[in-house]
Amino acid sequence: MTATAERPAAAAPSAADDLSDRLRRASEYFAIPLLALVVSALLFSAFLLALGRSPVEFFDLMWRGGFGSAFSWQNTLQRAAPLVLTALCVAIPARIGLVIIGGEGALVLGGFAAAVIAVPLLGVAPAPVLLAIMALAAMAMGALWIGLAGALRHSRGVNETISSLLLTYIAIAVMYFFVEGALRDPRSLNKPATVPIGAENMLGTIPGTDIHWGLATGAAAAVLLQVLMSRTTFGFAARITGGNPRAARAQGLPVGTLTIACAMIAGACAGLAGFFEVATVHGSANGSLVAGYGFTGILVSFLARHTPLAVIPVAVLFGGIAAAGGLVQRRMGLPDATVLLLQGFIFVVLLASETLYGRLAWFRGGDRA
Amino acid sequence: MSAELLTVLFAMIGGAIRVSTPFLFVSLGECLTEKAGRINLGLEGTLVLGAMVAYMTSYETGSPWAGVAAAAAAGFLLGGLHGALCSLPKVNDVAVGIALMTFGTGVAFFFGKPYIQPAAPRLPGIPLADWTGSPALADALKVNPLFFVGIVLAFAMAWAFRNTRVGLVVRTTGDSAPAARAMGISVDGVRLLATAAGGALAGIGGSFLSLYYPGSWNEALSSGQGLMAVALVIFARWDPVRCFVAALLFGAAGAIGPALQSINITQGYYFFNAAPYILTLLIMVSSGRVRHAQHGMPGELSVSK
Numbered sequence: 237m238t239a240t241a242e243r244p245a246a247a248a249p250s251a252a253d254d255l256s257d258r259l260r261r262a263s264e265y266f267a268i269p270l271l272a273l274v275v276s277a278l279l280f281s282a283f284l285l286a287l288g289r290s291p292v293e294f295f296d297l298m299w300r301g302g303f304g305s306a307f308s309w310q311n312t313l314q315r316a317a318p319l320v321l322t323a324l325c326v327a328i329p330a331r332i333g334l335v336i337i338g339g340e341g342a343l344v345l346g347g348f349a350a351a352v353i354a355v356p357l358l359g360v361a362p363a364p365v366l367l368a369i370m371a372l373a374a375m376a377m378g379a380l381w382i383g384l385a386g387a388l389r390h391s392r393g394v395n396e397t398i399s400s401l402l403l404t405y406i407a408i409a410v411m412y413f414f415v416e417g418a419l420r421d422p423r424s425l426n427k428p429a430t431v432p433i434g435a436e437n438m439l440g441t442i443p444g445t446d447i448h449w450g451l452a453t454g455a456a457a458a459v460l461l462q463v464l465m466s467r468t469t470f471g472f473a474a475r476i477t478g479g480n481p482r483a484a485r486a487q488g489l490p491v492g493t494l495t496i497a498c499a500m501i502a503g504a505c506a507g508l509a510g511f512f513e514v515a516t517v518h519g520s521a522n523g524s525l526v527a528g529y530g531f532t533g534i535l536v537s538f539l540a541r542h543t544p545l546a547v548i549p550v551a552v553l554f555g556g557i558a559a560a561g562g563l564v565q566r567r568m569g570l571p572d573a574t575v576l577l578l579q580g581f582i583f584v585v586l587l588a589s590e591t592l593y594g595r596l597a598w599f600r601g602g603d604r605a
Numbered sequence: 606m607s608a609e610l611l612t613v614l615f616a617m618i619g620g621a622i623r624v625s626t627p628f629l630f631v632s633l634g635e636c637l638t639e640k641a642g643r644i645n646l647g648l649e650g651t652l653v654l655g656a657m658v659a660y661m662t663s664y665e666t667g668s669p670w671a672g673v674a675a676a677a678a679a680g681f682l683l684g685g686l687h688g689a690l691c692s693l694p695k696v697n698d699v700a701v702g703i704a705l706m707t708f709g710t711g712v713a714f715f716f717g718k719p720y721i722q723p724a725a726p727r728l729p730g731i732p733l734a735d736w737t738g739s740p741a742l743a744d745a746l747k748v749n750p751l752f753f754v755g756i757v758l759a760f761a762m763a764w765a766f767r768n769t770r771v772g773l774v775v776r777t778t779g780d781s782a783p784a785a786r787a788m789g790i791s792v793d794g795v796r797l798l799a800t801a802a803g804g805a806l807a808g809i810g811g812s813f814l815s816l817y818y819p820g821s822w823n824e825a826l827s828s829g830q831g832l833m834a835v836a837l838v839i840f841a842r843w844d845p846v847r848c849f850v851a852a853l854l855f856g857a858a859g860a861i862g863p864a865l866q867s868i869n870i871t872q873g874y875y876f877f878n879a880a881p882y883i884l885t886l887l888i889m890v891s892s893g894r895v896r897h898a899q900h901g902m903p904g905e906l907s908v909s910k
Contacts, residue, residue, distance in 0.1 A: 392889075397699060409875045412875045413879075580712070584686070591693035
């Protein structure tokens with residue numbers, strides 16, 4: 237990747253040149269994360285070789301378990317749905333300069349709120365109404381939870397990265413406290429859970445298609461938030477604040493409102509992920525809500541460069557990796573933490589690759605020196 | 606009733622000493638790193654990795670102290686990785702910390718799987734109160750040598766920051782990178798070493814978890830202690846001796862749940878388990894934007910900007 241396009245310095249740029257130039261610059265944001273993925277796959281292969289395992293077998297199983305058949309695709313998309321939403325929980329605050337890593341807590345409490353609010357309504361409200369109320373409760377709960385981290389950041393200068401993760405531990409404790417205590421369904425013997433919402437109220441696929449509601453909603457949310465952050469006054473103000481809070485304040489932008497609003501949108505997304513986990517998979521709030529989607533979402537958002545639209549394909553990729561975990565575990569006898577370790581490799585290499593931006597001459601081809 | 610109260614009190618004191626030791630080591634490590642101007646949020650991962658490596662080494666060699674040394678080495682390497690990555694231009698230290706949380710935990714869980722069942726030799730405790738004849742007191746005051754090492758280290762670090770050339774170099778690097786460069790100090794070099802050494806201390810903290818209290822290796826061993834220790838350093842205003850006091854406070858908060866369990870109060874077990882997190886959050890809120898709280902804060906630190 238060296239400088240290939242030498243252009244006469246004085247030539248006026250034509251429209252076509254200008255477009256190709258812009259494309260070339262934009263391609264940097266695809267190429268470098270992709271390169272990071274390839275490098276981390278190579279490093280992980282070397283790691284497997286050092287353990288005497290076959291990387292070919294590993295990636296073949298990854299492919300088959302994640303994307304190789306209709307069944308594995310279904311499994312993958314099922315996992316991608318919460319990942320899209322938890323990644324949005326990282327991506328939106330990142331635009332305003334907040335590093336929020338507490339999506340797991342908002343997911344858990346969102347799912348908990350959805351399951352709890354459903355209990356008195358069971359048999360009273362018809363399924364669509366019930367599900368709508370559950371979804372709203374989950375979003376409100378998530379918005380409140382991450383909004384708290386945003387508010388503390390703004391009013392008290394509390395570091396939001398640490399506070400949001402602390403809130404996650406608190407959220408998990410709150411969920412267990414009620415699920416194993418006051419709100420426990422007496423029929424849940426071995427695994428404490430709230431009263432199940434019942435099979436008739438569970439959310440399936442969109443009628444006439446095989447598309448999972450959670451994934452469709454997640455994708456719609458990603459598109460909406462992409463528009464919000466890149467095409468509206470709100471998004472513009474948020475990005476200015478993220479770039480330079482002092483300048484934003486000098487311009488009279490409502491920095492506090494923007495900060496808290498972004499945090500609340502983020503929390504609502506993660507809370508919604510919790511709702512879908514309850515409404516499509518678990519049917520009640522229980523320990524299975526703590527599945528690490530919130531943490532994988534952090535990596536998804538970083539890999540997508542905190543761009544809502546890019547979150548969708550990256551979430552599908554990581555949904556596939558997670559879905560293949562079981563197959564790899566069974567066939568190769570590797571521990572279940574293999575997926576976590578692979579994610580760690582990718583995360584570390586990805587952040588190291590940040591240093592490449594602006595350094596590769598090819599992407600700067602059009603610079604008039 | 607008073608007997609029960611006494612039991613709780615002893616359990617709290619003993620618990621505070623036991624629970625605070627990993628906090629102490631991680632916060633001293635983080636203090637060193639932050640004094641040099643970087644923040645390492647990945648110490649949670651280091652703590653878990655240290656715990657696993659210590660347990661594995663202790664099991665394989667039969668010597669728990671070899672486990673402590675191995676944990677320190679593993680922490681040193683992970684901290685060094687953080688330091689090296691952050692030396693690259695445009696790489697953000699907070700983000701690398703989050704990545705290393707995942708990476709450290711991933712490595713620990715990957716290699717730690719076979720060691721969940723077997724029992725490894727554990728670190729000994731020093732009986733300080735056997736002469737009293739009170740089993741509760743004797744149990745509470747059976748103190749691990751690492752606790753004393755940590756106290757000595759805290760005072761030694763505070764002294765070294767004030768009085769030695771190395772301390773001055775670290776502080777200058779943390780307060781103003783340009784000033785350090787003008788003195789001919791390699792800023793990235795100092796930060797790399799400070800982060801690696803900080804990681805080694807966090808690794809020792811991890812070894813305490815698996816080799817003394819709770820004293821076994823499993824995947825739920827650490828839940829946020831590494832992260833709380835980072836918040837604790839802010840609370841302690843980057844002073845190693847205050848880190849020690851804060852660690853004791855956190856230890857006491859963490860000991861509430863088990864102490865109440867010792868007299869069969871299990872109601873609200875999860876609530877008391879959440880106490881240290883809530884305490885951390887409250888402390889961060891109260892010491893947030895108060896001017897004097899920032900006294901002693903390294904000028905180069907990104908976390909409180």
